[in-house]
Amino acid sequence: xxxxxxxxxxxxxxxxxxxxxxxxxxxxxxxxxxxxxxxxxxxxxxxxxxxxxxxxxxxxxxxxxxxxxxxxxxxxxxxxxxxxxxxxxxxxxxxxxxxxxxxxxxxxxxxxxxxxxxxxxxxxxxxxxxxxxxxxxxxxxxxxxxxxxxxxxxxxxxxxxxxxxxxxxxxxxxxxxxxxxxxxxxxxxxx
Numbered sequence: 001x002x003x004x005x006x007x008x009x010x011x012x013x014x015x016x017x018x019x020x021x022x023x024x025x026x027x028x029x030x031x032x033x034x035x036x037x038x039x040x041x042x043x044x045x046x047x048x049x050x051x052x053x054x055x056x057x058x059x060x061x062x063x064x065x066x067x068x069x070x071x072x073x074x075x076x077x078x079x080x081x082x083x084x085x086x087x088x089x090x091x092x093x094x095x096x097x098x099x100x101x102x103x104x105x106x107x108x109x110x111x112x113x114x115x116x117x118x119x120x121x122x123x124x125x126x127x128x129x130x131x132x133x134x135x136x137x138x139x140x141x142x143x144x145x146x147x148x149x150x151x152x153x154x155x156x157x158x159x160x161x162x163x164x165x166x167x168x169x170x171x172x173x174x175x176x177x178x179x180x181x182x183x184x185x186x187x188x189x190x191x
Contacts, residue, residue, distance in 0.1 A: 023088050025073070025163035026127050027172045030082045030135070033152040037079035037190050042183040052153075053077055055141045063134055069125055076179050081188050083176045085163070086127065131158050 032038050039053035049057060057077055064072050075084035139153045163169050183189060 025169060026086045026088075027161040027163055028082075028084050028086060028127065028131065029159040030131060031155040031158070031188065032080045033155055035080045035188055035190055038153070039077050039079055039082075041079055042180055045181040045183070047077060047079075047180045049077065051145065052142055055145070056082065056138050059134060059138045059141065062137075063130065067125070067130060070130055074173055074176050076176050078179060078183070078186070078188065080190060083179060085169070085172060085176065086130070088125070088127070127160060 038050065039056055040047055040049040042048070047053075060072075060075060060077070060082070064070060069088055071087040071089055073085040073087060075082060135154045142153055161172075163172060179186065
């Protein structure tokens with residue numbers, strides 16, 4: 001394990017062979033600290049946002065006005081996590097990344113992450129930069145609202161999956177859309 005600012009740091013969970021600022025579609029999940037149900041609750045298979053959940057929703061939607069290269073195809077705020085399909089698209093037309101593109105060496109930049117940048121580096125206009133900014137803006141607003149302040153709002157990391165083809169995209173989209181209805185079977189479920 002590497003050290004950063006004299007502390008041991010767990011290696012990044014991001015795919016080392018992929019530049020997360022490249023055009024593509026991504027399935028991301030951002031969880032609350034300790035999977036606490038701070039964003040609201042499920043009633044009659046529908047999500048009812050708490051005040052904190054409303055802040056998260058407002059900041060989420062505002063994010064896409066700020067970041068012109070980033071698009072949210074779909075999202076759902078659940079009691080203790082957020083699921084979304086995000087796209088980075090710099091062109092007028094979007095062509096999703098194909099499996100054969102990922103297998104080629106053309107998209108991998110050897111040493112880009114490992115040697116050229118420190119362990120805490122986030123590519124500009126990347127998924128990691130977006131998530132970091134989003135978490136920060138939500139936390140600041142929540143801490144203004146709450147007295148005493150929330151110690152930790154978010155888990156330190158987030159889950160991501162590079163969506164490789166249309167079939168995967170449809171499967172993930174269906175999962176996100178049905179998530180509130182299937183809350184009790186969700187792996188993040190808490191009463």
